[in-house]
Amino acid sequence: MEMRDFVVRFAGEGGQGVVTSAEGLAQAATQVGYHALTFATFPSQILGGPTWTQARIAVDAILSPGDDVDVLVAFNQDAYDEHNSEVRDEGVIIFNSNEFQLEGDSRGFGLPFDELARSTGNNRAANMVIIGALAHLVDMPQRYLEEFVSKRFTRGRSGDEEIIRSNIEAMTLGRDHISESGLALGALAAPNPPDFAQIMLKGNEALALGALAGGLDFYVGYPISPATTILIYMERNLVGEGKFAHQVSSEIESITAILGAGFAGKKAMTATAGPGFSLMSEGLGLGWIAEIPLVVVDVQRGGPATGLPTKTEQSDLMACMFPAHGDVRMPVIAVGTVEECFYGAIKALTWSERYQGPVILMTEMSLAERVQNIAKPDLSQVEDRRRQVYEGTNGYHRYAGLELSPMPIPGNPGAYVANGSEHDDMGDTTHLASRHIQMTERRFGKLKLLEEDEYERDNVEESIAIMPWGGSKGPALEAYNQLKASGVPVGWYYTMYLNPLPPKLLEELKKKDLVIVPELNYQGQFASILRSQGVKAEAITQYTGLPFKVRDLVKRVTEVTEAVRKEAAGV
Amino acid sequence: MSKKNEEYDFKWCPGCGDFGVRRALEMAMIDRLEETGLPIENNVVVAGIGCSGNLVHLLEGSQPYGFHGIHGRSLPISLGVKMARPELNVVVVAGDGDFLSIGGEHIGPQAARNLNVCAVIMDNGVYGLTKGQSSPTTKLGEITSSTPFGKIESQLNPLELYLTLGVSFIASGFSGQVRPLAKLITQGMEHKGFSIVHVQSPCTTYNDTFELLKGNVQKGIEPGLWEVPEDHDTSDKGAAQQLLQQGGVPVGVLYDDTFRPSMDQQVEQMWARAEPKTVQELVDAFEF
Known part of the structure; x- marks a missing residue:
């Protein structure tokens, strides 16, 4: 055979x-x-x-x-x-x-x-x-x-x-x-070699390489499984004039140092895992309120506190989207394949520069250490997109109005105070209700700049759809292909952009009778976020520290779809 | 804040030591501008939280860049600014609570790196903005709002701590002596490496130590301040430690290591050992 x-x-x-x-x-x-x-x-x-x-x-x-x-x-x-x-x-x-x-x-x-x-x-x-x-x-x-x-x-x-x-x-x-x-x-069977060049590498290597291709200037980090390999790669390769990579003394130093570098005009990033991410909470809030571009990579592992340091899980979504006190909602990109590790890193840097604030790039243990062959990226297609820079004179009001404003870079005219306290349009501290209203709306309004209609869709006429996120994409897609082949009526959606969701995708999802979200956590975190946006979503969960098996997903999706159809038919 | 900003309503209490520190910093930055010709926007003042952190909004005249961050993290923010743009002059302003308590963990690493920033510390021995709790430099036994029966933690000597941690430039000053303080800050900014100018900046509301520092002949109070002797060898750490044994508050430069390379210098030297590859070369390395 x-x-x-x-x-x-x-x-x-x-x-x-x-x-x-x-x-x-x-x-x-x-x-x-x-x-x-x-x-x-x-x-x-x-x-x-x-x-x-x-x-x-x-x-x-x-x-x-x-x-x-x-x-x-x-x-x-x-x-x-x-x-x-x-x-x-x-x-x-x-x-x-x-x-x-x-x-x-x-x-x-x-x-x-x-x-x-x-x-x-x-x-x-x-x-x-x-x-x-x-x-x-x-x-x-x-x-x-x-x-x-x-x-x-x-x-x-x-x-x-x-x-x-x-x-x-x-x-x-x-x-x-x-x-x-x-x-x-x-x-x-005999191999069927592709007619294009390929590379083979680990997810974390692809992510680090993507960040470099996307123009990363500044990286600091603190050793933590399973993110350490990114730090090691950066210290070796993010070198030379105008570049900086360094191991600092804690994740608190990581986040605050990239805040300083982002403020100073650089494309800055750090990578960590759960415990380190928790330590970055206050710093992420500072990036949000002071409007400083930076990227934090969360390589998810299992459980709270030290938890399961070397196992895989998708249980940080809520923490990544809402990492800080005081009304924040961070842009989140979650990658699902080794190839997406590369392109997701470029996109995360682009987003942070475009809306001038922190972006969370989520990946997970199973992807970090996965070795896979992928098409060799064509670097001529990769753009190093930078923030709008202020080029006027002094007396500039950095935080004026409700819209994004060009960012002055230290050393040049336009001096202001980047402020973690609520501020007026010059960056000075204020307690006026009118200012807090203006600045809150300004910060949330900027998220609109990140709405991009890039997503996968298949069998869109079906009223039930599967929509995994992150590393569960692979097993879910394999399961979907089997379900489709055996005639189970179910559609497929997928995007890396978890916040903000592509607007057209959200519109499509809202019309479904049910969106099934396979995810590796107890609470069904993404399903819950979808529900809060008006989607009828239910999670298929697993919390073993291991990825889904295709067989289990096929079985569970079939059960759910049958139950829904029976209910609809009044059986 | 280049001119009066009606909206900004924070005020230091009348007579606060921080006024003197602010003036001294303004003078040092203007001196630097006149000396180097580099624009004032070449300076970045990174502030912590508390009365001291508000200094960044209260600077008068032409404005440097400012970063009013979060409690205790002014040093690692300054690490990011400085290592991103080594050509900038980066000054940290922080209080004793901000710098020595919540932010204490960051002093050692910056000393080890010899990060080329100047930290100006306003020490008033109390948490002022939260209304008078004890800080690391509050005296043992002192009654404050958070030590109703007297402080049971011993008083930290920050200058001894800096020496031990390997800070490469350490000066001690007094907010009531503005011109000499400006000179110390200038020396700190010119120093290649991590410099700390630790300033006694009394809190007139919760811990007024002006009299203890300056002395009062009528009340028979000996001044706590004393000048670092002119013949003190600032390259001799042992001599600096010796000086500190006499207690009180020294005024002047205690220690100045002019030999150690700063972090940005070390990084530049490190690049000579690295072999930078283009992104294309890095991608090609994974080809098979």
């Missing part, structure tokens, strides 16, 4: 090569024209602790990490015990026979990874042994893998040739060993 995709889960202890094996497989597969997507989950410790990574390899573009595991690569006994129930009955379990022995599971195959790697003279080739075995299981031609290895290790160094030789030998050993077992999954 020809297969269109297969799912491999690598499980073991942190430090055993679980992540590098999965990423190596993804690299090998994309190199020859397949699509790849990985899903990682870590323990919150450096060495040891159970960890697993899943790689899905497919002929067509991939939307989710995959529900069923075709192959489990178990690095130790615990990994087998924990994960073997998720391997489908006809699947294969490759276990590290240098570590443990497995009896009584017909799916099992022992492979001495380390020993085989050592026999090639390259102790680090264990993941190549595994990749060779996996390739045999899906009948992937050896030449694909050899192509990958030569390309990967041709780096113009003296040892290249030897490393290529030992890696190919390791793959061959893995392949030969498993071929003796007679285990097989079927033949993976």
Whole structure:
């Protein structure tokens, strides 16, 4: 039987090569024209602790990490015990026979990874042994893998040739060993390489790269999972004349430093996760009232306080949209794919400059660490949009009127006080009711500048629609495609712009009998926000620390739609 | 606020020490303008919250840029302004509660970075705007609205704290001596690195220490203020620590490290070690 995709889960202890094996497989597969997507989950410790990574390899573009595991690569006994129930009955379990022995599971195959790697003279080739075995299981031609290895290790160094030789030998050993077992999954269909250039990277890398492409000048941050990789990328790459990237001493320093930089005319950003975001609350209110452009990235993890630092969840939406006291409603962009991480970052910077205020860019753990192949961005299409700058003389009234006004930049005429107290049009503190009314309306009125009618829609004539947000887009879209194919009457909507919502989208949603929102939180936060805007919305929730499975969504959406139709028919 | 703004109704109490600090800062900024020819808009005054924070609205004459932020965060806001635009002269104004209590966590990191800003601290030993609660520099045992039975926390010595944290320029002044204070602020602004000019700026309503500072011969009160001796070696931290042992309030420069590079200088040096890539090169690196 020809297969269109297969799912491999690598499980073991942190430090055993679980992540590098999965990423190596993804690299090998994309190199020859397949699509790849990985899903990682870590323990919150450096060495040891159970960890697993899943790689899905497919002929067509991939939307989710995959529900069923075709192959489990178990690095130790615990990994087998924990994960073997998720391997489908006809699947294969490759276990590290240098570590443990497995009896009584017909799916099992022992492979001495380390020993085989050592026999090639390259102790680090264990993941190549595994990749060779996996390739045999899906009948992937050896030449694909050899192509990958030569390309990967041709780096113009003296040892290249030897490393290529030992890696190919390791793959061959893995392949030969498993071929003796007679285990097989079927033949993976030949790849269908796209005719455009691609890049492969993690969500956080795409987000950081997007911010740089969008003209970011200034970045500060404080280490916090799962946002730290953005800080690290920025410190390495946001360098040179006029640029600045630095690790500061807390998230309070992060937000207040970017307030200073945004005030001084720079495109400024920080990234954090839940606990750090909570610390930024007061600073975000200051950005809102003093009208200072800046972007805060919230890489969501699970739970309040320290919660689940290395798990995924979509539970910060309310906190992101309403992060501060005193009547604020922040613009929110939530990205749902690795590609959207790139373009969402550019858009967040553009929005903050356009309306002169803070913008929250939401992403989540499952996206941050996901490795995926995407179309290579065409930078000639990316614009570095900047704020309206005041170019007049002194005596300027920065906060006059109800409309956005050009922003003076320190060093130039137009000096004013950026004020966190309610102020008059010069920026001086006032308590007059008339001023508070004017300034409140001015601040909310500016949100209109961010209304953009960009959204996805399909089967729009249906009275029931699915509308996920953020990282639940992938599994929800895969579920929607299945529902559509099986004739379940349901429509599809999606946007990155959660606040303000695209006005035409909101109009469409208001006409629906029901909008189903799959989201990873207990309260159904987005559904609740939609309801407050006049949409009949209900959430499908999950709070396990893991993404939705497609199968579960198909089942739950079907149940909900049937219930609605029965009720409408008066059954 | 370049001229009287009818709407702005905040007032310092008559005789407040902050008037003197404001005047001294105005003088220092005008001196700088005359000396460097750089326009007044080249200065940014970052203020905290409280009586001291209102200084930014009360400046008279030609106006610098101002940032009246949130409680305790004037230092990291100034970090953002300065590192975004190192060519600007950035001055922080804050009170003892704002700078040493809620904002205390930011002093150490800026000292370690040697952030090139000048902080002018108005110390009145009390929270004035919230009507007289105890602050870190309130005396042990003092009765205030928030210490009805006397303060049980010991009094902080900010100058010792700054020395310990590695602030690279430390001066101590008095709001009643405007010209000498302006000179200290000028020195602080000219210093390459993190400078603090800590000013005794009495609160005439809740903690009037003018008499204790200046002394009163008739009442037999010895002045708390004393001049830093002319032969004090400002490059010697140990000597500065020694001086502080005598108590009271010194007037003058206590410590001045002229060798340490400032943060913006260090960043510039760091760029020489970095290999900046274009965004296109960074995108290309992920191609396969």
